[in-house]
Amino acid sequence: MIFHSTRGNDSGKTFEEVLMQGLASDGGLFMPDEWPQVDINHIQHLETFIDVAKYIVPMFTKSSFSDEEVLSLLDSTWHDFSEENFVKIHQLNESNDILELFHGPTAAFKDFGLQLAAAFFNLSLTKNNKTAIVFGATSGDTGSAAIDACKRFDSIKSFILLPEGNMSDVQRKQMTTVDSPNVFTLSIDGTFDDCQSIVKEAFNERPFLKDDQFLLAVNSINWVRIIGQICYYFYASLKISKNNESLNFAVPTGNFGNVFACYSAYKMGMPLNKILVAVNDNNILHRFFSENDYSKKSVAETVSPSMDISIASNFERLVYDFYTERDSSLCKDFYSNFPSTPIKIEDDSWKKSKDLFLSYCVDDFSTVGAMKDIYKEYSYLIDPHTAVASKAVEALKDKLAGKTVVLSTAHPAKFPLVVKNAGLDIKNIPASLSEIFDKKEKIYNFPASKDQIFDFITKNNQ
Numbered sequence: 001m002i003f004h005s006t007r008g009n010d011s012g013k014t015f016e017e018v019l020m021q022g023l024a025s026d027g028g029l030f031m032p033d034e035w036p037q038v039d040i041n042h043i044q045h046l047e048t049f050i051d052v053a054k055y056i057v058p059m060f061t062k063s064s065f066s067d068e069e070v071l072s073l074l075d076s077t078w079h080d081f082s083e084e085n086f087v088k089i090h091q092l093n094e095s096n097d098i099l100e101l102f103h104g105p106t107a108a109f110k111d112f113g114l115q116l117a118a119a120f121f122n123l124s125l126t127k128n129n130k131t132a133i134v135f136g137a138t139s140g141d142t143g144s145a146a147i148d149a150c151k152r153f154d155s156i157k158s159f160i161l162l163p164e165g166n167m168s169d170v171q172r173k174q175m176t177t178v179d180s181p182n183v184f185t186l187s188i189d190g191t192f193d194d195c196q197s198i199v200k201e202a203f204n205e206r207p208f209l210k211d212d213q214f215l216l217a218v219n220s221i222n223w224v225r226i227i228g229q230i231c232y233y234f235y236a237s238l239k240i241s242k243n244n245e246s247l248n249f250a251v252p253t254g255n256f257g258n259v260f261a262c263y264s265a266y267k268m269g270m271p272l273n274k275i276l277v278a279v280n281d282n283n284i285l286h287r288f289f290s291e292n293d294y295s296k297k298s299v300a301e302t303v304s305p306s307m308d309i310s311i312a313s314n315f316e317r318l319v320y321d322f323y324t325e326r327d328s329s330l331c332k333d334f335y336s337n338f339p340s341t342p343i344k345i346e347d348d349s350w351k352k353s354k355d356l357f358l359s360y361c362v363d364d365f366s367t368v369g370a371m372k373d374i375y376k377e378y379s380y381l382i383d384p385h386t387a388v389a390s391k392a393v394e395a396l397k398d399k400l401a402g403k404t405v406v407l408s409t410a411h412p413a414k415f416p417l418v419v420k421n422a423g424l425d426i427k428n429i430p431a432s433l434s435e436i437f438d439k440k441e442k443i444y445n446f447p448a449s450k451d452q453i454f455d456f457i458t459k460n461n462q
Helices: 015-021 049-056 067-074 110-128 141-150 169-176 192-205 223-241 257-267 284-291 315-323 328-336 364-378 384-395 416-421 431-438 450-459
Strands: 003-005 030-032 088-091 096-100 131-137 156-163 183-189 213-216 247-252 272-279 357-361 404-408 444-447
Touching (some): 015 223, 030 223, 030 315, 049 223, 096 223, 110 131, 110 141, 110 156, 110 223, 131 141, 131 192, 141 156, 141 169, 156 169, 156 192, 169 431, 183 192, 183 450, 192 450, 223 247, 223 257, 247 257, 247 384, 257 272, 257 315, 272 284, 272 384, 284 357, 315 328, 364 416, 384 404, 444 450
Parallel strands (some): 096 404, 131 156, 131 213, 156 183, 247 272, 272 357
């Protein structure tokens, strides 16, 4: 399997090159040259999540690693999960299941993609006798999952930027209480977009790297994270319907990576009816799917902070594969002046959206209302991000044929204040979350200044 950029000027890349490079040199995102196809009959006879991963992951890695290397790596990739099969499926009612993706060490779905990425990072670095810096920005869960996934590897130092403001105390403490010499958490006086901008400039300039170092991307632009998420879609389909039934998946999203992983599984052969794209007041994706309006607006702070993002970075992959039908020149044209010029797809192409996608925007009042309603009716507590998806399913249930799977992307204990303000109680707090309140925080404060941040990284990259 070889990879290329959505914008056409960076192609012929191996899996390892895509893994270590992250963002394409032309500013685009990497995509596989073709979609590998699963054998549904084969996957129907698998049992565990690892079985599914051992079938899916090697489809993408053969250009760099032998199947034996990958299968051995997968035996120890996902660690510190409280569920034996990592994923738990909770039947809410006859029509709706909850896909619990929060049983990993940081209690969020991002453990799946980032633990896979970190394992491959370390495999490559060890084989080539290199080291690396992980540099990323987080709106909530990415940073903690990246830190946890990478901290056990001496070959990697992590520098994670946190925007000031709308992150829960639990989310922040998951990053700031890690006592490890290769972990640095930086609080930035600015928004997530400010942090993301600094990260992008770092990948363009790379001023703090040693000659034998890589700069690694852990945000969802890294294709390897998508692979980890593809695995749990196939696993869910296997367990719920033996891959015989076309399911709906309701996905709470900000950066669109989780939605694109679902789309990827569909392109690889997973039966699918609809993908319900559920967003909060930061509604760029809903405006696109409902009005063909993909324009940047300022970020609004909500009770579902991991989705407080003004631009969905993974959306470019869908523009390229679905709307332009892999026309890289057209995709490049769309993004050449974005976000100053909004993206508007030709009507004939945009109308294809309704064949596969639905979308819905949920405000804070309705989010909290959904948390209350689910608890009252089913004695089941959900976090605010899952509530966004749940509310979207309720609002669009007449358009959803068959069974719907709601992705539960984080444990409610990560958002205790929202739960408390909803008048609800958290009965079971994962040990990984309760322990952080007894630990001392270590955090470095900076203005949104790339020069000061780059200088800090240089001084701590000895």
